Amino acid sequence: MxxxxxxxxxxxxxxxxxxxxxxxxxxxxxxxxxxxxxxxxxxxxxxxxxxxxxxxxxxxxxxxxxxxxxxxxxxxxxxxxxxxxxxxxxxxxxxxxxxxxxxxxxxxxxxxxxxxxxxxxxxxxxxxxxxxxxxxxxxxxxxxxxxxxxxxxxxxxxxxxxxxxxxxxxxxxxxxxxxxxxxxxxxxxxxxxxxxxxxxxxxxxxxxxxxxxxxxxxxxxxxxxxxxxxxxxxxxxxxxxxxxxxxGIYAAWAKALPEIAASSKPLIELAPFAAFTSTGWSKLFGCVGIALAFYKTAKPENKKKVAGLLIPVTISAVMCGVTEPIEYTFLFIAPPLFIVHAILAACLSTIMYFFGVIGIFSGGAIEMASLNWIPLMANHWPAYVKMLIIGIVAIGVWYLVFKFLIEKFDFKTPGREVKSDIKLYNKKDYREKNTNKKSQANEFQVMADEILIGLGGAENIKDFTNCVTRLRVNVNDPEKIMENDYFKEIGTYGTSRNGKSVHVIVGTNIQYVADEFGKILEEN
Structure with a gap:
């Protein structure tokens, strides 16, 4: 079910x-x-x-x-x-x-x-x-x-x-x-x-x-x-x-934008219904604090490597609202951190609400700018000044809380692994590693093929679909799936598993990988 x-x-x-x-x-x-x-x-x-x-x-x-x-x-x-x-x-x-x-x-x-x-x-x-x-x-x-x-x-x-x-x-x-x-x-x-x-x-x-x-x-x-x-x-x-x-909130907000833009009344009076589309605050500010905490707590010899991992996924979270790559980086290593992250996200959204910062804030900065800051800045800039101040404070809170918990409980977040040779390969590393093996394949074909191998081959795939960052696969035999480290080595951010349901976290290139994954299945 x-x-x-x-x-x-x-x-x-x-x-x-x-x-x-x-x-x-x-x-x-x-x-x-x-x-x-x-x-x-x-x-x-x-x-x-x-x-x-x-x-x-x-x-x-x-x-x-x-x-x-x-x-x-x-x-x-x-x-x-x-x-x-x-x-x-x-x-x-x-x-x-x-x-x-x-x-x-x-x-x-x-x-x-x-x-x-x-x-x-x-x-x-x-x-x-x-x-x-x-x-x-x-x-x-x-x-x-x-x-x-x-x-x-x-x-x-x-x-x-x-x-x-x-x-x-x-x-x-x-x-x-x-x-x-x-x-x-x-x-x-x-x-x-x-x-x-x-x-x-x-x-x-x-x-x-x-x-x-x-x-x-x-x-x-x-x-x-x-x-x-x-x-x-x-x-x-x-x-x-x-x-x-x-x-729906999105449609109602879009249709009300001209009236909201022309009014100087508080946003919370003009569109109180939009308070619930505030899931993006933890993406815009929280993920920055988490990334800084990961970098700070990494071993000195791993800091450069950790920065290379965290910078692209943090930019993706802030600009596009795609948080799964950074969240899955620590979710299965230290589940308590994810629970704390969820609590902080709820608190930040509630604080924004009490300070009257209301609007479509469920995605990243691009969506926020399009539906809020650009059309509404003229009359509602005071609310966005409050937003910025609260957000900067929130970055500090996330950083201090995560840094304290990581050091207190010695969570093996990126850069703190026991084995010094463990790394999360990026796509460039993987392409170079597979140049001789698959010189005719593009990066998405390579990743799709390696994902299929990790999932136990075409005969183990029952069906699949994808969302904005994940390849969602139902398999016939979960015992045939390789360990999570394998999926990280081929350039993904790991997997989420629940019985025969497996989510491979690919990132914003998921559509290209999913298309190649489907082509490979058709050929087998």
Whole structure:
């Protein structure tokens, strides 16, 4: 069951990878259409304003069409065959479902307690999906229907039909079944979802009233779930669905940016819902303190080597919000340090909340600048000055706490290993080591091939997918997997293992490695 949950979490993350480029477009679009900053050049009717309005509309595509993106993306990671066709089938079946719901509510809406005459929008329980007025089921509805579509695809795509029915094979057969299956599903959705919406509304009130305590608990749980690959399941419904605010925090913030940018009121008054997207503070400041502590406590002869390891992963954490490489560097060596790291992250986010530093701060500096600092600096710079002061103090706290614990309990963090010849090879080292062996292979092919060897070969791979930094693999026999040191020697940051589920921590080049990994499996 854990394997399936982890695989689902990884697949669910696929459309989220598109947020970075959208955030940049929106951030600059808000900035360059702000008359208070740019003056008359950004006034309505100017060519400049028209151009950047166009860019803004394009940037909001991802946030405005999240349900469709989740519906069409889930099969990429979960379909067991013909993934491209599964994506098409999932999209069509999801649209069928919404047309069914629209028709049912249009005729019998009062029976289900839904006023279908209302315009789709916040607080009405209705939404527009691909120009269909339907129930506002957001990401969860899309994932549910996509999951059913994937089940139909995996089970019935290869069904043999009589020769005279050959035109109905494959995708046509799956979609045909979807037309039938979606009838009872749509009816059940009309019965059940309005009641779920009432529960969500109550939950929103509870979380909002929880204030700083709610932020502390949420951030703590999000950090602690990272080793299990389950943190996506915690934050995704809140960030990208209507659990806390209509449309999800990301979409709500993006749409409110022009109003927030034009106002000088405190951020916490303008968008209190954004307090929960503060998982990035530990990435921006905490990882710097951790890296400094690792360097300080390393043996003198290993400091240069440790610096070479830590500088790139720290930059990756700060700029891109990718923390897993540095966190996995110490997670399995010294688990207590990770627990302390999670507690400090929760405390920092709560302190930022009490000082009124609110916004989309879940990623790295690039995303933060795009959705916060660039468009909002003119009127909200005092909040960001507070942020910087608190962040610098936080770096010091992380450094002192980690340095004390490492020295007190003699944790074997990088550079403190008993064996002096232990090292974490970088990609350059590995390429040089394998030049004669695989001169025709690029660095990603080499790493993918070596990962496959470490996992026991192609015959030991059940299935795989990837998220932003990890190759998530389910194996047939975990006893065939090599030790963690092997994976570090080939240039990865190690592995996370839970039964037959193995996560190989690759870093931000994961997509290239995953593509090569898939090609190698197809050839075997």
């Amino acid at each position: 854990m394997e399936k949950i982890q695989k689902f979490g990884g697949a669910m993350f696929t459309p989220v990878m598109l947020f970075a480029v959208s955030a940049v477009l929106i951030g600059f679009g808000i900035l360059f259409t702000n008359e208070q900053i740019l003056g008359s050049i950004a006034a309505e009717g100017t060519f400049w304003r028209g151009f950047w309005d166009m860019i803004l509309n394009g940037g909001w595509t991802v946030f405005n069409q999240l349900p469709l993106l989740f519906a069409v993306s889930l099969p990429i990671g979960l379909a067991s065959k013909q993934n491209a066709r599964a994506c098409m089938e999932s999209l069509v079946i999801y649209l069928i479902f919404n047309y069914y719901v629209a028709s049912i509510l249009g005729t019998w809406g009062s029976v289900f307690g839904v006023d279908y005459s209302l315009e789709a929008g916040a607080d009405t329980g209705l939404a527009s999906v691909a120009n269909i007025k339907t129930l506002d089921m957001g990401m969860m509805g899309a994932l549910l229907i996509s999951g059913l579509a994937i089940f139909l695809h995996n089970r019935y795509f290869d069904t043999r039909l009589p020769e005279w029915l050959g035109v109905f094979r494959g995708s046509a057969f799956v979609v045909g079944l979807g037309f039938i299956v979606m009838i009872p599903v749509a009816v059940l959705a009309c019965f059940i979802w309005p009641k779920i919406q009432m529960i969500i509304t109550s939950f929103q009130g509870f979380v909002t009233n929880a204030g700083g305590l709610g932020v502390w608990i949420f951030i703590l749980l999000e950090r602690l779930l990272i080793p299990f690959g389950l943190h996506h399941l915690l934050y995704a419904p809140i960030y990208y669905d209507s659990v806390l605010v209509s449309g």
